[in-house]
Amino acid sequence: xxxxxxxxxxxxxxxxxxxxxxxxxxxxxxxxxxxxxxxxxxxxxxxxxxxxxxxxxxxxxxxxxxxxxxxxxxxxxxxxxxxxxxxxxxxxxxxxxxxxxxxxxxxxxxxxxxxxxxxxxxxxxxxxxxxxxxxxxxxxxxxxxxxxxxxxxxxxxxxxxxxxxxxxxxxxxxxxxxxxxxxxxxxxxxxxxxxxxxxxxxxxxxxxxxxxxxxxxxxxxxxxxxxxxxxxxxxxxxxxxxxxxxxxxxxxxxxxxxxxxxxxxxxxxxxxxxxxxxxxxxxxxxxxxxxxxxxxxxxxxxxxxxxxxxxxxxxxxxxxxxxxxxxxxxxxxxxxxxxxxxxxxxxxxxxxxxxxxxxxxxxxxxxxxxxxxxxxxxxxxxxxxxxxxxxxxxxxxxxxxxxxxxxxxxxxxxxxxxxxxxxxxxxxxxxxxxxxxxxxxxxxxxxxxxxxxxxxxxxxxxxxxxxxxxxxxxxxxxxxxxxxxxxxxxxxxxxxxx
Amino acid sequence: xxxxxxxxxxxxxxxxxxxxxxxxxxxxxxxxxxxxxxxxxxxxxxxxxxxxxxxxxxxxxxxxxxxxxxxxxxxxxxxxxxxxxxxxxxxxxxxxxxxxxxxxxxxxxxxxxxxxxxxxxxxxxxxxxxxxxxxxxxxxxxxxxxxxx
Amino acid sequence: xxxxxxxxxxxxxxxxxxxxxxxxxxxxxxxxxxxxxxxxxxxxxxxxxxxxxxxxxxxxxxxxxxxxxxxxxxxxxxxxxxxxxxxxxxxxxxxxxxxxxxxxxxxxxxxxxxxxxxxxxxxxxxxxxxxxxxxxxxxxxxxxxxxxxxxxxxxxxxxxxxxxxxxxxxxxxxxxxxxxxxxxxxxxxxxxxxxxxxxxxxxxxxxxxxxxxxxxxxxxxxxxxxxxxxxxxxxxxxxxxxxxxxxxxxxxxxxxxxxxxxxxxxxxxxxxxxxxxxxxxxxxxxxxxxxxxxxxxxxxxxxxxxxxxxxxxxxxxxxxxxxxxxxxxxxxxxxxxx
Numbered sequence: 001x002x003x004x005x006x007x008x009x010x011x012x013x014x015x016x017x018x019x020x021x022x023x024x025x026x027x028x029x030x031x032x033x034x035x036x037x038x039x040x041x042x043x044x045x046x047x048x049x050x051x052x053x054x055x056x057x058x059x060x061x062x063x064x065x066x067x068x069x070x071x072x073x074x075x076x077x078x079x080x081x082x083x084x085x086x087x088x089x090x091x092x093x094x095x096x097x098x099x100x101x102x103x104x105x106x107x108x109x110x111x112x113x114x115x116x117x118x119x120x121x122x123x124x125x126x127x128x129x130x131x132x133x134x135x136x137x138x139x140x141x142x143x144x145x146x147x148x149x150x151x152x153x154x155x156x157x158x159x160x161x162x163x164x165x166x167x168x169x170x171x172x173x174x175x176x177x178x179x180x181x182x183x184x185x186x187x188x189x190x191x192x193x194x195x196x197x198x199x200x201x202x203x204x205x206x207x208x209x210x211x212x213x214x215x216x217x218x219x220x221x222x223x224x225x226x227x228x229x230x231x232x233x234x235x236x237x238x239x240x241x242x243x244x245x246x247x248x249x250x251x252x253x254x255x256x257x258x259x260x261x262x263x264x265x266x267x268x269x270x271x272x273x274x275x276x277x278x279x280x281x282x283x284x285x286x287x288x289x290x291x292x293x294x295x296x297x298x299x300x301x302x303x304x305x306x307x308x309x310x311x312x313x314x315x316x317x318x319x320x321x322x323x324x325x326x327x328x329x330x331x332x333x334x335x336x337x338x339x340x341x342x343x344x345x346x347x348x349x350x351x352x353x354x355x356x357x358x359x360x361x362x363x364x365x366x367x368x369x370x371x372x373x374x375x376x377x378x379x380x381x382x383x384x385x386x387x388x389x390x391x392x393x394x395x396x397x398x399x400x401x402x403x404x405x406x407x408x409x410x411x412x413x414x415x416x417x418x419x420x421x422x423x424x425x426x427x428x429x430x431x432x433x434x435x436x437x438x439x440x441x442x443x444x445x446x447x448x449x450x451x452x453x454x455x456x457x458x459x460x461x462x463x464x465x466x467x468x469x470x471x472x473x474x475x476x477x478x479x480x481x482x483x484x485x486x487x488x489x490x491x492x493x494x495x496x497x498x
Numbered sequence: 499x500x501x502x503x504x505x506x507x508x509x510x511x512x513x514x515x516x517x518x519x520x521x522x523x524x525x526x527x528x529x530x531x532x533x534x535x536x537x538x539x540x541x542x543x544x545x546x547x548x549x550x551x552x553x554x555x556x557x558x559x560x561x562x563x564x565x566x567x568x569x570x571x572x573x574x575x576x577x578x579x580x581x582x583x584x585x586x587x588x589x590x591x592x593x594x595x596x597x598x599x600x601x602x603x604x605x606x607x608x609x610x611x612x613x614x615x616x617x618x619x620x621x622x623x624x625x626x627x628x629x630x631x632x633x634x635x636x637x638x639x640x641x642x643x644x645x646x647x
Numbered sequence: 648x649x650x651x652x653x654x655x656x657x658x659x660x661x662x663x664x665x666x667x668x669x670x671x672x673x674x675x676x677x678x679x680x681x682x683x684x685x686x687x688x689x690x691x692x693x694x695x696x697x698x699x700x701x702x703x704x705x706x707x708x709x710x711x712x713x714x715x716x717x718x719x720x721x722x723x724x725x726x727x728x729x730x731x732x733x734x735x736x737x738x739x740x741x742x743x744x745x746x747x748x749x750x751x752x753x754x755x756x757x758x759x760x761x762x763x764x765x766x767x768x769x770x771x772x773x774x775x776x777x778x779x780x781x782x783x784x785x786x787x788x789x790x791x792x793x794x795x796x797x798x799x800x801x802x803x804x805x806x807x808x809x810x811x812x813x814x815x816x817x818x819x820x821x822x823x824x825x826x827x828x829x830x831x832x833x834x835x836x837x838x839x840x841x842x843x844x845x846x847x848x849x850x851x852x853x854x855x856x857x858x859x860x861x862x863x864x865x866x867x868x869x870x871x872x873x874x875x876x877x878x879x880x881x882x883x884x885x886x887x888x889x890x891x892x893x894x895x896x897x898x899x900x901x902x903x904x905x906x907x908x909x910x911x912x913x914x915x916x917x918x919x920x921x922x923x924x925x926x927x928x929x930x931x932x933x934x935x936x937x938x939x940x941x942x943x944x945x946x947x948x949x950x951x952x953x954x955x956x957x958x959x960x961x962x963x964x965x966x967x968x969x970x971x972x973x974x975x976x977x978x979x980x981x982x983x984x985x
Contacts (some may be wrong), residue, residue, distance in 0.1 A: 048633070138852065138855055138856060139856050139857075140856060141853075141856050141857075141858040142843075142845075142849075142853075142858060165549055165552050165553050165556065166553070168545075168549050169510070169546075169549045169550070169553060172542060172545045172546045172549055173510075173546070175542050175545075176513075176517055176539070176542050176543075176546060179538060179539045179542065182735065182737070182768070183535040183538075184820075184846065185535075185820060185821050185844045185846075186527065186535070186766065186820065186821035186822045186844070186979070187735050187737075187763065187766060187768045187820070187822065188524070188525060188527060188534075188535040188768070189768065190520075190524055190535060190539065191517075191520055191539075196737070196738055196741050196742075199737055199738055200732065200738045217579070218576045218579060218580070220610075221572050221575050221576055221579065221609065221610065222572040342706075342708065344848045346848070346852075347852065348848075348851060348852050348855075351855075351872070351875070351877070352851070352871055352872065389612075390610060391607050391610040391611055391612035391617075392607060392612070392617075392621045392625065394606065394610050395602075395603045395606035395607050395610065395621075395622075395625070396603075396625050396629075398583070398602075398606055399599055399602070399603065399625070399626065399629060400629070402586075402587075402590075403595075403629065403633065403641060406641070406642065407633075407641075409730070409731070409732070410729055410730070410731065412590075412591060412642070415587055415590075416587060419583060419584070419587060422583075423580075427506075430502065431502055431503070431506050432502075433506075448538075449538040450846055450849075452533070452537075452538065453532065453533050453537070453538070453844070454843055454844060454845055454846075454849070456532060456533050457531075457532040457533075457841065457842070457843055457844060458815060458841065458843055458858065458859075460531040460532075460812065460841065461531040461532065461533070527979065
């Protein structure tokens with residue numbers, strides 16, 4: 001492992017990779033911070049570039065953006081009380097009261113340090129867990145992989161939706177869309193209506209641009225929040241570097257947040273928001289007699305969710321790298337960016353391209369370092385960008401969506417596909433149906449079918465293979481449990497309502 | 499009765515029926531003792547059918563709070579934005595990226611509330627030109643050309 | 648690494664399609680007035696689209712891009728690689744077949760041209776295009792895990808014959824060249840195997856996980872793991888031994904009459920003027936024998952062997968017959984359209 005780590009280190013520490021990481025981090029902080037933009041928006045902006053850049057550099061850029069975006073979201077949450085990303089909502093609870101007291105710098109400083117530690121902890125876990133998990137995953141056969149992908153999908157659905165029906169329906173619609181094009185085993189044209197454009201199917205990156213960017217662009221029409229409000233408060237910024245006493249108070253909450261975040265990051269679909277609120281809750285229970293009560297500017301209440309939502313990033317990279325199963329839109333894009341370059345994430349990547357696999361981990365490490373440095377050095381400057389004029393920003397993003405959809409396969413048709421998914425995304429928002437299960441069904445659907453058919457070919461049509469293989473049996477039972485659990489928990493919430 | 503869920507369930511019912519019908523008409527080919535190309539779509543039809551019926555049943559029984567996605571006046575601007583998008587995509591192959599993007603950008607800045615004519619004009623020319631230059635010179639991605647660049 | 652150039656010419660073609668009928672009338676008139684040679688004497692006078700039917704970053708893509716770059720030096724105009732992946736090559740081949748036959752749209756090709764048409768996934772055959780020539784070829788290999796119990800190909804196939812439908816051989820997809828290679832080998836040994844359509848991404852993994860007993864793969868796809876001593880090559884399906892893995896015997900040597908190499912070459916739309924094709928063929932040969940291309944060949948394991956159009960077409964005809972025979976005997980064509 002040492003040699004490969006060194007190879008990965010030299011790849012990820014090349015000047016071009018480091019510059020990409022830094023640019024990604026700045027861009028991430030900015031897009032995360034601006035209300036109405038999310039990490040997904042930032043990723044859509046750089047997506048076309050990842051097709052032409054060297055894969056190592058693209059990944060460095062995207063990881064910088066991922067990590068920076070998590071932090072940027074918290075800046076908006078703290079300064080404006082509007083979470084820039086959903087994961088930052090918990091941070092706003094205690095972060096914003098500090099801003100109102102004129103201690104903006106203190107709140108942001110704690111957030112930056114907590115994020116850094118959370119991110120670094122998850123990076124360490126990634127480095128320790130990923131190669132071992134990849135070794136285990138190397139033994140997985142087609143039936144196991146089928147069940148694993150199915151488990152990933154059901155877990156995503158159960159976390160994503162208030163209503164189990166709508167979560168599973170979104171996934172089923174995604175799976176139906178995946179079948180358009182050539183079948184993955186022998187290339188029979190399905191549902192193509194004779195169109196060559198449809199023969200190659202729907203690329204999930206195209207779909208993602210439409211699903212996430214268009215509803216957001218439309219939704220932003222309604223919001224009048226411009227961020228100018230923040231400029232008043234920056235007058236009383238205070239010191240940014242946390243005092244020793246604050247650092248001491250952060251210890252326990254950060255430890256809680258890092259562990260909870262990493263663990264929930266590994267579970268597909270759970271992600272930032274759940275980790276942030278859960279660790280906030282634990283930190284509240286673990287802190288006896290805080291100087292400021294929770295909810296009115298407790299340092300612990302910022303540190304726990306902040307470390308958690310950055311720890312999620314490293315956790316989410318574990319299943320993405322070792323199993324090829326992404327848990328959120330960002331890791332889905334990372335998978336897409338690797339596939340474009342012919343590098344399929346999964347256990348084999350650690351054997352065939354160990355330099356690259358470890359390079360990703362090292363890039364993630366650098367992303368956390370840069371994030372800390374950039375945030376601390378440029379905090380006052382970056383905060384001003386919250387007030388960027390959205391009248392120009394939003395149209396620019398609309399055009400970048402078109403460029404992104406077009407440049408993936410040099411295809412006009414893909415722009416129309418992107419628009420179709422934009423309208424679908426709006427319809428799903430109208431219906432209160434989650435889009436993440438649909439997106440991940442698009443990412444994983446092809447594999448699901450391929451593994452199932454290979455498994456049944458290997459068993460010569462005997463369906464029992466899915467239950468006789470121990471791995472597969474375990475995954476299938478967990479999948480069943482996650483569906484039952486989401487049915488029960490949505491019953492319970494429905495019962496509570498009048 | 500949850501109106502939106504009911505509408506969605508009915509639309510999905512139609513979709514499932516169509517999808518199932520097309521699945522039935524898929525050719526059966528492949529090696530002996532192996533599932534063919536219609537196998538997986540068949541399973542999906544089944545799943546879609548069950549879930550859609552569940553949604554239909556629940557929509558008829560349940561009561562739902564259905565907040566408007568956008569307030570009325572904003573919704574109009576939303577439709578204008580989508581309309582502009584459609585027109586943009588239709589004319590782009592003929593006009594090329596630059597000539598199509600400039601008016602589209604101008605419309606969108608207006609929709610997002612920018613009323614200063616100078617700002618609208620300046621940005622709607624500057625941004626597409628900048629993007630074109632960055633992509634063409636920086637990344638060697640040629641954007642659609644049409645009559646101009 | 649330099650960002651790979653990805654010039655886009657899609658929109659021009661949309662317009663070109665619309666204007667084509669008008670243009671035809673005009674061109675016919677002009678052609679009558681001019682000496683037929685004038686246009687082709689100037690070839691090439693603008694950038695050439697080099698269509699790659701596979702995803703960016705894969706082996707075929709890297710080889711294609713390098714060839715395009717070298718051809719561009721030979722021709723003095725940009726030769727711009729454009730990926731049009733999808734549908735096992737069908738998307739790209741359909742695009743090139745329908746392009747203007749003026750030499751400015753060239754397709755990087757492979758055996759996929761023969762397999763996808765014989766499977767009936769597209770409604771045209773290899774003869775619907777003109778061919779410039781072959782650039783390179785590589786053998787397919789039969790590989791097993793390094794610690795597998797079979798000492799040689801004979802032992803593997805004997806076991807297969809002794810217990811029909813138990814030995815699992817994985818390939819890159821049903822109907823792909825690797826599947827056809829495995830089918831041909833099994834039929835030469837008179838045995839029935841289970842063919843796992845593991846796909847290019849999972850094929851190697853099925854050997855490591857023990858899910859498959861053996862696999863048929865392109866040499867370039869297996870070489871990394873052979874060098875890492877995770878795989879053992881039992882034989883190549885080539886008429887002659889390959890210098891890259893010189894100690895691996897050929898199947899023919901071992902008494903199994905299978906010879907099925909993977910080629911890559913160039914194709915253009917049918918009806919491209921002869922002089923244009925000659926110019927492209929010269930540039931292709933020059934590019935293939937250029938130092939960078941030969942160096943890449945040595946690294947990843949393919950053999951540079953340029954072949955002129957006539958010989959290439961004859962080769963394709965033989966290979967097409969083989970492909971069709973295997974597909975028909977395996978009964979893969981139950982819904983063929985050809």
